[in-house]
Amino acid sequence: MTEQITTACVLVIGNEILTGRTQDTNLNHIARQLNEWGIRVREARVIPDVEEIIVAAVREASRRFDYVFTTGGIGPTHDDITADCIASAFNVELAEHPEIAARIRQREAPLDVMAARLRMARVPHGARLIDNSTGGPQGFAIGNVYVMAGIPSVMQAMLSTLEGQLDGGAPVRSRSVTAFLGESQIARPLGEIQARYPNIDLGSYPFVRDGRYGTSLVMRGTDTGDLDAMLEDVKSIIIEAGESPREIESG
Amino acid sequence: MTEQITTACVLVIGNEILTGRTQDTNLNHIARQLNEWGIRVREARVIPDVEEIIVAAVREASRRFDYVFTTGGIGPTHDDITADCIASAFNVELAEHPEIAARIRQREAPLDVMAARLRMARVPHGARLIDNSTGGPQGFAIGNVYVMAGIPSVMQAMLSTLEGQLDGGAPVRSRSVTAFLGESQIARPLGEIQARYPNIDLGSYPFVRDGRYGTSLVMRGTDTGDLDAMLEDVKSIIIEAGESPREIESG
Numbered sequence: 001m002t003e004q005i006t007t008a009c010v011l012v013i014g015n016e017i018l019t020g021r022t023q024d025t026n027l028n029h030i031a032r033q034l035n036e037w038g039i040r041v042r043e044a045r046v047i048p049d050v051e052e053i054i055v056a057a058v059r060e061a062s063r064r065f066d067y068v069f070t071t072g073g074i075g076p077t078h079d080d081i082t083a084d085c086i087a088s089a090f091n092v093e094l095a096e097h098p099e100i101a102a103r104i105r106q107r108e109a110p111l112d113v114m115a116a117r118l119r120m121a122r123v124p125h126g127a128r129l130i131d132n133s134t135g136g137p138q139g140f141a142i143g144n145v146y147v148m149a150g151i152p153s154v155m156q157a158m159l160s161t162l163e164g165q166l167d168g169g170a171p172v173r174s175r176s177v178t179a180f181l182g183e184s185q186i187a188r189p190l191g192e193i194q195a196r197y198p199n200i201d202l203g204s205y206p207f208v209r210d211g212r213y214g215t216s217l218v219m220r221g222t223d224t225g226d227l228d229a230m231l232e233d234v235k236s237i238i239i240e241a242g243e244s245p246r247e248i249e250s251g
Numbered sequence: 252m253t254e255q256i257t258t259a260c261v262l263v264i265g266n267e268i269l270t271g272r273t274q275d276t277n278l279n280h281i282a283r284q285l286n287e288w289g290i291r292v293r294e295a296r297v298i299p300d301v302e303e304i305i306v307a308a309v310r311e312a313s314r315r316f317d318y319v320f321t322t323g324g325i326g327p328t329h330d331d332i333t334a335d336c337i338a339s340a341f342n343v344e345l346a347e348h349p350e351i352a353a354r355i356r357q358r359e360a361p362l363d364v365m366a367a368r369l370r371m372a373r374v375p376h377g378a379r380l381i382d383n384s385t386g387g388p389q390g391f392a393i394g395n396v397y398v399m400a401g402i403p404s405v406m407q408a409m410l411s412t413l414e415g416q417l418d419g420g421a422p423v424r425s426r427s428v429t430a431f432l433g434e435s436q437i438a439r440p441l442g443e444i445q446a447r448y449p450n451i452d453l454g455s456y457p458f459v460r461d462g463r464y465g466t467s468l469v470m471r472g473t474d475t476g477d478l479d480a481m482l483e484d485v486k487s488i489i490i491e492a493g494e495s496p497r498e499i500e501s502g
Binding site: 015016017018019020021022023024025027028029030031032035040041042043044045046047048049053075076077078079080109112113114115116117119151153172174182183184185187188190191194201202203204205206207208218220 | 266267268270271273274275278279280281282283286291292293294295296297298299300304326327328329330331360363365366368370402404423425433434435436438439441442445452453456457458459469471
């Protein structure tokens with residue numbers, strides 16, 4: 001590949017995902033949104049609420065990828081340790097941010113409740129705020145690490161405010177076609193097509209629908225000319241195999 | 252903690268998860284199933300279909316965790332490289348396994364289709380088979396790494412055959428209670444309760460339902476006596492905060 005690719009890593013922080021109590025949906029949303037902004041998620045990690053694990057994962061991801069997005073662990077309870085860990089990862093102090101604290105104080109509460117809520121105002125020294133249009137406490141960013149809430153609706157609100165603030169490359173486009181064919185029936189010509197278009201990623205994903213085996217073929221890349229040409233080649237081999245290609249989406 | 256904990260890592264292999272095309276559900280299923288078997292998922296990683304990344308992730312996970320479970324990348328097409336990568340990670344050759352090949356040959360096919368299908372019979376030297384009750388090609392295990400399909404129904408069939416074959420500890424039990432309280436309202440006493448029961452993991456998970464904020468409190472551990480005692484303490488602080496605790500599950 002000659003093009004410059006902007007990469008990202010997603011860190012999903014939370015025991016509840018690893019125990020199976022909660023089905024994560026944040027990775028999927030972040031991946032789709034970043035794709036539109038020309039940023040590709042190259043890895044995701046789900047890690048527990050354990051300080052040394054979070055600190056190590058943040059440091060490694062920050063070094064290896066252009067952007068890091070974390071979800072979870074920024075609430076007011078004892079198990080919310082993400083902000084502390086991000087500060088440790090960057091070797092800076094954690095301090096109450098006046099803008100977040102002001103927002104939290106708008107809603108009155110007894111002293112000890114307010115004290116718990118104000119935990120959410122603590123951000124690493126030098127952090128920028130990520131706005132939160134739900135009205136709750138803001139998220140924050142430091143270096144190339146963007147720290148967001150775990151509740152999907154709040155995370156989505158925070159992520160949406162980053163539009164236009166991140167340096168992405170050309171957006172990744174896709175072409176998809178499905179056919180009621182086993183993958184094996186077209187495996188050889190598919191491999192040949194992939195070899196002819198090194199800039200386009202051709203994925204083959206089997207499915208079972210109404211008791212029949214089928215395959216989704218997904219082409220992803222930034223060059224729409226190559227994408228369209230590859231799509232025609234893929235449709236041809238489906239027809240040669242005796243089936244009808246169904247184009248299902250175009251992104 | 253004085254108890255011996257059996258740990259696992261899940262490696263979700265596949266570009267389709269990282270692009271957001273597919274919502275992963277395999278991690279959630281594996282985590283729940285392993286919990287029942289007394290094995291705790293301590294980390295999960297979603298990685299692309301790239302050889303050096305898969306090889307490095309498998310080696311690291313195999314070293315750090317008691318068990319590793321992979322999903323995806325064992326089909327018949329050019330982008331299915333998991334078996335090759337596992338062989339590389341263990342420095343062994345990949346060879347056609349007669350039992351898998353026999354199963355594949357039961358369904359007749361033209362020569363080149365059969366050649367593609369037989370890719371799925373290749374396993375690292377010394378691998379044990381993981382049966383596949385859907386009738387498709389088997390998965391395999393080598394060392395502490397268990398290699399399964401990416402299609403959820405097939406992965407679930409493979410995983411279920413491992414029942415009784417893995418060395419787990421005491422199964423992790425849980426107690427859960429919800430209340431229409433903001434997390435902050437009980438953050439301080441919750442932290443105190445957590446400190447009193449170091450063997451039990453107390454998680455606090457906020458939610459929004461019917462426009463109201465609520466919190467789920469989940470206790471997880473192997474000692475049911477401690478779990479029940481902690482549950483009573485948590486219910487007490489909810490009542491003290493003026494709300495009604497709702498017990499929602501018991502595992």
